[in-house]
Amino acid sequence: MDFSLTEDRRMLQDSLTRYLTEQYPVEHRNKVAYDLPCHDHAKWDEMAELGALFALAPEDAGGFGGSGFDINVVFEALGTTLNCEPVLGALMASRLMTKAGADQEALLSGATKYAFAVSEVEAPYDPAYIECSAATSGDGHVLSGRKTSVYGGQVAEMFLVAAKLDGKLAVFEVQAADANVVSYPMMDGGGAAELLMDGTRAKLLIADAAYAVQDALNAGVVALCAEAVGAMAVTHDTTVDYLKQRKQFGVPIGKFQVLQHRAVDMLTEIEQSRSITIKAAAELGGADATRYASMAKNMIGRAARLIAEEAIQMHGGIAMTWEYPISHFAKRLIMLDAQLGDTDFHLTRIMNALKAA
Amino acid sequence: MDLNFTPEERAFRDEVRSYLAENLPEYMSDAVRSGGELTKELMEEWHAILNKKGWLATIWPVEYGGPGWSPVEKYIFEDECCKAYAPRIVPFGLSMLGPVLIKFGNEEQKKTILPRILDGSDWWCQGYSEPGAGSDLASLKTRAVRDGDEWVINGQKTWTTLGQHADKIFCLCRTDPDAKQQEGISFILVDMNAPGVELRPIKLIEGGHEVNEVFFTDVRVPCSSLVGEENKGWTIAKYLLTHERTGIAGVGFSMQSLEEVKALARTVRRNGKPLAEDPLFAARVAQAEIDLEAMKLTNLRMLYKAQQQGAPGPETSILKIKGTVINQELKDLARRALGPVAAPFPGHVTDGNLMFGPEDTANNAARYFNNRKTSIFGGSNEIQRNILTKTMLEL
Numbered sequence: 001m002d003f004s005l006t007e008d009r010r011m012l013q014d015s016l017t018r019y020l021t022e023q024y025p026v027e028h029r030n031k032v033a034y035d036l037p038c039h040d041h042a043k044w045d046e047m048a049e050l051g052a053l054f055a056l057a058p059e060d061a062g063g064f065g066g067s068g069f070d071i072n073v074v075f076e077a078l079g080t081t082l083n084c085e086p087v088l089g090a091l092m093a094s095r096l097m098t099k100a101g102a103d104q105e106a107l108l109s110g111a112t113k114y115a116f117a118v119s120e121v122e123a124p125y126d127p128a129y130i131e132c133s134a135a136t137s138g139d140g141h142v143l144s145g146r147k148t149s150v151y152g153g154q155v156a157e158m159f160l161v162a163a164k165l166d167g168k169l170a171v172f173e174v175q176a177a178d179a180n181v182v183s184y185p186m187m188d189g190g191g192a193a194e195l196l197m198d199g200t201r202a203k204l205l206i207a208d209a210a211y212a213v214q215d216a217l218n219a220g221v222v223a224l225c226a227e228a229v230g231a232m233a234v235t236h237d238t239t240v241d242y243l244k245q246r247k248q249f250g251v252p253i254g255k256f257q258v259l260q261h262r263a264v265d266m267l268t269e270i271e272q273s274r275s276i277t278i279k280a281a282a283e284l285g286g287a288d289a290t291r292y293a294s295m296a297k298n299m300i301g302r303a304a305r306l307i308a309e310e311a312i313q314m315h316g317g318i319a320m321t322w323e324y325p326i327s328h329f330a331k332r333l334i335m336l337d338a339q340l341g342d343t344d345f346h347l348t349r350i351m352n353a354l355k356a357a
Numbered sequence: 358m359d360l361n362f363t364p365e366e367r368a369f370r371d372e373v374r375s376y377l378a379e380n381l382p383e384y385m386s387d388a389v390r391s392g393g394e395l396t397k398e399l400m401e402e403w404h405a406i407l408n409k410k411g412w413l414a415t416i417w418p419v420e421y422g423g424p425g426w427s428p429v430e431k432y433i434f435e436d437e438c439c440k441a442y443a444p445r446i447v448p449f450g451l452s453m454l455g456p457v458l459i460k461f462g463n464e465e466q467k468k469t470i471l472p473r474i475l476d477g478s479d480w481w482c483q484g485y486s487e488p489g490a491g492s493d494l495a496s497l498k499t500r501a502v503r504d505g506d507e508w509v510i511n512g513q514k515t516w517t518t519l520g521q522h523a524d525k526i527f528c529l530c531r532t533d534p535d536a537k538q539q540e541g542i543s544f545i546l547v548d549m550n551a552p553g554v555e556l557r558p559i560k561l562i563e564g565g566h567e568v569n570e571v572f573f574t575d576v577r578v579p580c581s582s583l584v585g586e587e588n589k590g591w592t593i594a595k596y597l598l599t600h601e602r603t604g605i606a607g608v609g610f611s612m613q614s615l616e617e618v619k620a621l622a623r624t625v626r627r628n629g630k631p632l633a634e635d636p637l638f639a640a641r642v643a644q645a646e647i648d649l650e651a652m653k654l655t656n657l658r659m660l661y662k663a664q665q666q667g668a669p670g671p672e673t674s675i676l677k678i679k680g681t682v683i684n685q686e687l688k689d690l691a692r693r694a695l696g697p698v699a700a701p702f703p704g705h706v707t708d709g710n711l712m713f714g715p716e717d718t719a720n721n722a723a724r725y726f727n728n729r730k731t732s733i734f735g736g737s738n739e740i741q742r743n744i745l746t747k748t749m750l751e752l
């Protein structure tokens with residue numbers, strides 16, 4: 001057993017974390033995150049140069065990573081600095097392109113931004129209920145339907161779209177220029193888009209894609225969990241620092257035992273979250289990947305809410321302000337639950353497995 | 358034991374309900390339902406409507422223009438207002454300063470200030486908290502020094518709710534720095550337009566502007582601005598904090614939230630069926646409903662006791678703690694029901710016609726975040742527990 005990172009991953013973690021802390025700190029992030037395009041082109045390029053995207057794909061697909069642990073390293077670094085660049089979309093698209101054996105040099109270098117359009121208003125979490133449909137047209141295909149909450153869609157040049165073709169889930173490439181893309185910043189920062197298609201030109205990428213889509217979603221879940229672990233750790237550290245500094249009734253509020261114990265409970269949940277995320281990362285790509293991804297996302301949903309709400313409460317009014325970074329960490333931690341399946345959705349999956357056993 | 362309201366109380370409820378049906382403009386209830394920020398004009402207009410009927414200053418005695426209601430009648434009125442989605446009455450003048458002046462003010466103050474609260478001439482805000490004095494309010498530092506027939510004020514207040522609309526602010530100021538903390542504080546009224554008063558907005562977590570910092574630099578107000586006795590301001594502050602506690606559970610607002618969550622559970626479709634058929638989500642709603650049902654009765658039991666005893670007791674801290682937690686849970690459920698479609702930043706979607714969820718749901722995530730304040734202000738839930746520990750448990 002060895003819980004240490006390999007030399008390569010440690011170097012990536014160090015360089016990415018240092019870069020983001022110095023060049024893309026939360027103050028800058030907050031300037032970028034809440035107004036379209038919710039994206040800093042120059043910094044995106046620099047992040048790609050550091051390997052933030054190449055780390056997401058295996059060597060035979062042109063990257064230098066691609067395992068769950070690589071994803072963890074990248075996204076935990078993003079989480080500690082609350083980064084809002086569209087890396088999640090790039091990750092899920094890369095998983096699909098690896099499965100399809102497609103050339104993804106443009107994606108991994110950051111030159112072309114990809115997003116994965118999978119959620120729908122009435123099927124936000126479960127791809128089995130996707131209604132968006134494809135039809136053949138000449139020697140290609142056309143897509144119709146609405147995709148919702150396409151993370152990174154506000155700047156994507158290329159969408160990978162999950163749609164039904166002859167009743168089966170398939171994945172298509174759709175050029176942003178060919179579809180109606182309605183963009184918006186999100187409550188917790190970062191951008192997304194609604195993708196409105198009506199006989200929109202599309203190129204088939206994967207015909208029988210249920211497995212590939214699930215793999216992309218599992219990778220996305222691992223990424224979100226790692227991001228949350230990073231964000232939770234910073235939130236907790238900041239809260240504990242504040243407990244030491246803030247004085248009321250003549251003593252640091254950290255002297256009040258009720259707050260001490262709650263800060264310890266937060267720590268416990270973060271350690272548990274870190275563990276389940278490592279497990280999900282280890283299983284990614286394997287036969288039980290979906291099960292462990294669900295376990296992780298369920299626990300993260302619960303823990304992240306606890307950390308966010310307790311951090312605000314134990315800070316008092318100051319964490320209710322836009323100016324204080326913890327409010328933004330808290331928003332991210334809460335809203336992340338509604339990405340790629342909330343805590344109830346993933347719990348249901350574990351419950352159903354219980355029935356089947 | 359009889360859980361029914363008396364025939365008179367039921368008749369009163371009918372009267373309130375039909376009054377609201379006739380007098381509450383639809384555009385106001387729509388604005389309240391949407392959960393966005395209300396404009397100053399809207400709030401003032403609603404105050405004016407209620408004032409015409411004599412129902413604005415719900416807790417003032419009749420001689421000062423109040424309706425003379427019992428605690429139960431006041432409860433019924435607030436309950437019906439919530440059901441009708443009426444705007445909340447802005448509390449600073451009506452529920453805070455008004456009762457203080459009636460109890461501690463001199464005749465001149467009552468005569469000049471109370472009518473201006475009623476007719477909307479003055480919008481008041483509350484200047485208690487400071488950057489260094491939150492839960493430990495008695496450590497406040499803003500200084501007021503006597504100079505001839507004036508007070509000269511220096512210092513800073515913060516978290517001043519709706520200070521951007523205010524004409525006046527009532528402040529706790531330190532007037533005797535050598536006395537024990539609680540004994541050197543005075544309650545002083547200040548004109549927001551006086552030279553030396555500066556207001557700076559604070560942007561909240563969800564992006565809204567409802568609180569402010571207020572800075573005082575050599576602000577001069579006449580000596581007559583002192584309410585009650587010099588250095589006895591803490592008594593007034595305590596009176597205020599324990600006086601107006603019956604509405605503290607926010608039961609009516611939680612009922613609104615519960616109805617909204619139920620409506621969402623029925624209309625939001627997820628994975629081929631209404632969300633209400635998802636057993637996990639249904640369990641969350643059911644649990645919140647059970648908690649709220651109990652809270653309604655807990656609230657009424659304490660109201661009844663207050664009516665019997667003439668004043669609410671320390672047990673009302675239970676209402677604050679549990680009431681805010683239930684409401685926060687319901688706000689969480691509304692956001693949860695919408696899932697990812699709650700994510701767009703309200704008002705920032707480039708195609709304004711695009712629907713993201715059922716109507717009026719755009720502000721759900723913002724409301725969830727904004728509502729975290731309720732367990733922090735008005736005496737945080739930790740402070741409420743300290744109060745209960747001392748007074749009820751005597752630990």
Ligand SMILES: Cc1cc2nc3c(=O)[nH]c(=O)nc-3n(C[C@H](O)[C@H](O)[C@H](O)COP(=O)(O)OP(=O)(O)OC[C@H]3O[C@@H](n4cnc5c(N)ncnc54)[C@H](O)[C@@H]3O)c2cc1C
Pocket residue numbers: 246248249253256258259313314315316317318320483484485486488490491492493515516517518519568730733734735736737738739740743
């Ligand atoms: C949106 C909003 C609106 C507000 N409006 C107004 C207004 O209009 N006018 C006004 O004067 N004030 C207003 N307030 C201020 C509010 O009353 C204070 O935020 C509150 O008193 C808490 O103070 P604080 O924020 O400084 O937190 P702190 O007092 O610093 O508390 C930080 C944390 O420590 C805990 N804590 C403190 N002491 C103890 C203890 N002895 N034991 C255990 N735990 C403890 C607190 O519960 C909290 O969790 C508002 C606040 C907010 C957020």
